[in-house]
Amino acid sequence: MTFFKLINQIHPKYWQLIVGILLGFISTGASLFVPQLAQRLINNFRHVSTSLIILTAIIFIGGLLIGALSGLILGIFGEDVVAKMRKTLWSKLLYLPVKYFDNTKTGEISSRLVNDTSQVKNLLANTLPNAVTSLLQFFGALVIMMAMDWQMTLIMFIAVPLVILALLPIMQQSRKIGRKRQDELANFSSDSTSVLSEIRLVKSSNGENKELTTGNKRISSLYNIGVKEAFINSLTQPITNMLMMFLFLGILGYGALRVMKCLAKLKKKPNMIKKLISRTKNLN
The missing domain is CATH 1.20.1560.10 (ABC transporter type 1, transmembrane domain)
Incomplete structure (x- = not known):
């Protein structure tokens, strides 16, 4: 609000x-x-x-x-x-x-x-x-x-939220790391701007080593956050691809089962097969 x-x-x-x-x-x-x-x-x-x-x-x-x-x-x-x-x-x-x-x-x-x-x-x-x-x-x-096709849609409607739930922990970690990175960037920008704007005072007080240590700590902290972010990003893509592949294979398998059932029903009704063949010939 x-x-x-x-x-x-x-x-x-x-x-x-x-x-x-x-x-x-x-x-x-x-x-x-x-x-x-x-x-x-x-x-x-x-x-x-x-x-x-x-x-x-x-x-x-x-x-x-x-x-x-x-x-x-x-x-x-x-x-x-x-x-x-x-x-x-x-x-x-x-x-x-x-x-x-x-x-x-x-x-x-x-x-x-x-x-x-x-x-x-x-x-x-x-x-x-x-x-x-x-x-x-x-x-x-x-x-x-x-x-x-409401049946295939229902399967996808159920499967997609499951994929999102599986990715939710990774998304939460990525959000936390992004927030830490933004705060650390602000702190690093603040420290570097303050030091460079008061560089004469830093040199007159022989504070180069102190500021060098502070700056290195900020840079190392940003590096560690970047490594964590890279690790999370490296996991996101393969896990997403794997889950989507499982989803695709599941839907494809269900569709194949439905086709097999339809073929089985057609075999029991040879007259329907003849009608389909005649319609195909008419189209040709």
Whole structure:
């Protein structure tokens, strides 16, 4: 709630966010509708309708253009938010008492002013709209899949959350490491900025060795965090691929069983097989 109160204080242009998300919805709907048209084209490839081809091309290209426009509007919204936030923070910093700057390192303040506001922009302009459109795409694809084959869809609907639950511990560790990395970067930026800005004082007091030791500790801490992050990232990809492979093999196996059952039923009804053969000949 504190975060949203902070955002409301700068009076962002929410209409840009709403328009960008709505255009993202339209683009997502087009991306869901195009495969249905492509399926009709493939099924009727011997008697392709020119109007259907034109309609598919228009929806496909229109979806791409609308998606690009959505990204542009959301990007402008994010830049507007981060600019207003930086102006507000800069104005606040200039009127703070000197005591605050005595107790807070200059590098840390500048890091919060530049890096943290950029993270807010990425959240509002990229992460939030992508999450909303991804939900629409998920539910839209779910409806289409249910209409095509509810049994296969049900299996996937159950299996995918299981995969996400299996990856949840790794995702939590990655989030913790990312937070530690951001804090450590702010501390390192603060220390290095303070030392370099007061380099004359450091040299006059023969504090090079002390600052060298402190800097090396910060760099080593960043290295250790980076190693942990690399380890987590190295585990994420193989585990995800393995789980998705199991999911694919399970769904493929279930589909093969259903095909075998259908073939067994057809063998018991030879008249149905003759009808299918005759229909195939007619199509040829």
